[in-house]
Amino acid sequence: xxxxxxxxxxxxxxxxxxxxxxxxxxxxxxxxxxxxxxxxxxxxxxxxxxxxxxxxxxxxxxxxxxxxxxxxxxxxxxxxxxxxxxxxxxxxxxxxxxxxxxxxxxxxxxxxxxxxxxxxxxxxxxxxxxxxxxxxxxxxxxxxxxxxxxxxxxxxxxxxxxxxxxxxxxxxxxxxxxxxxxxxxxxxxxxxxxxxxxxxxxxxxxxxxxxxxxxxxxxxxxxxxxxxxxxxxxxxxxxxxxxxxxxxxxxxxxxxxxxxxxx
DNA sequence: ATCGGTACCTGCACGC
DNA sequence: TGCGTGCAGGTACCGA
Numbered sequence: 001x002x003x004x005x006x007x008x009x010x011x012x013x014x015x016x017x018x019x020x021x022x023x024x025x026x027x028x029x030x031x032x033x034x035x036x037x038x039x040x041x042x043x044x045x046x047x048x049x050x051x052x053x054x055x056x057x058x059x060x061x062x063x064x065x066x067x068x069x070x071x072x073x074x075x076x077x078x079x080x081x082x083x084x085x086x087x088x089x090x091x092x093x094x095x096x097x098x099x100x101x102x103x104x105x106x107x108x109x110x111x112x113x114x115x116x117x118x119x120x121x122x123x124x125x126x127x128x129x130x131x132x133x134x135x136x137x138x139x140x141x142x143x144x145x146x147x148x149x150x151x152x153x154x155x156x157x158x159x160x161x162x163x164x165x166x167x168x169x170x171x172x173x174x175x176x177x178x179x180x181x182x183x184x185x186x187x188x189x190x191x192x193x194x195x196x197x198x199x200x201x202x203x204x205x206x207x208x209x210x211x212x213x214x215x216x217x218x219x220x221x222x223x224x225x226x227x228x229x230x231x232x233x234x235x236x237x238x239x240x241x242x243x244x245x246x247x248x249x250x251x252x253x254x255x256x257x258x259x260x261x262x263x
Numbered sequence: 264a265t266c267g268g269t270a271c272c273t274g275c276a277c278g279c
Numbered sequence: 280t281g282c283g284t285g286c287a288g289g290t291a292c293c294g295a
Contacts, residue, residue: 002288002289003288003289006288031271031272057288057289057290072289072290073288073289074272074288074289074290075272075287075288075289075290076272076273076274076287076288076289077288077289088273104272105272105273105274106271106272106273106274106287106289107271107272107273108271108272108289108290109289110289110290120290120291142264142265143265143266144265144266145265145266145267149266149267152289153265153266154290155265161288161289162287162288162289163288164288207288208288210287210288211274211275211287211288213288231287250266250267250268251267251268251269253286253287
């Protein structure tokens with residue numbers, strides 16, 4: 001499910017837990033935990049939630065006493081307010097008012113409790129909606145990988161994923177196999193602009209609901225109707241009518257228009 | 264440091 | 280109907 005716009009939407013949709021206290025925490029699946037379940041439960045019980053924010057694709061819940069509960073949704077993770085636990089409910093936070101559940105069909109997500117931010121979350125690249133063109137260009141100069149793979153690297157910018165990498169490259173008119181460091185200045189600017197534009201619009205639409213993505217209230221996003229290349233293989237390009245192609249970059253399905261996106 | 268490939272899971276769509 | 284294959288928003292880890 002979750003790239004920056006989806007994680008931002010989920011983060012906003014759980015904002016109302018701020019100020020509530022965690023009464024108890026139950027874990028039903030150990031695979032999604034970074035750390036010992038009993039120690040995590042003990043560390044969470046009784047803590048008040050002081051803030052909820054997003055960092056890249058991570059959701060960080062700041063607790064009393066400087067502890068953080070950090071959640072990554074993986075591919076199919078969901079944070080849900082209230083409702084009933086189901087087959088894929090792996091964690092339940094009982095709050096003094098309401099319940100926050102973590103569900104994850106594929107179990108690629110992770111929950112972690114730490115003092116302050118986890119180090120690997122601290123070390124990510126800049127936020128794509130905050131990075132300046134200058135810094136974006138300087139970082140890109142050091143990258144010899146294909147631009148699609150660079151955009152997916154969370155140490156380059158934090159929060160881009162497979163959908164928005166493809167959509168940003170299409171809007172910038174750049175071929176996904178182009179080498180990052182070799183992009184000319186004006187194409188770098190187009191990419192930076194396209195990245196900001198596509199992420200901003202996607203957040204406004206509540207993200208993309210590809211199969212079952214929903215926010216904490218169960219609401220779907222609408223940006224999937226704005227996709228121009230992602231999962232449109234064989235269908236006509238909205239700009240030129242050529243058939244959209246699919247290839248593999250960094251083992252990820254990569255969609256592009258062979259006429260509009262040139263190396 | 265960076266790069267590309269693999270592993271980790273479940274469920275669905277597809278062809279035979 | 281059942282079975283095999285490929286595919287799906289993710290990151291971590293490996294050797295080169």
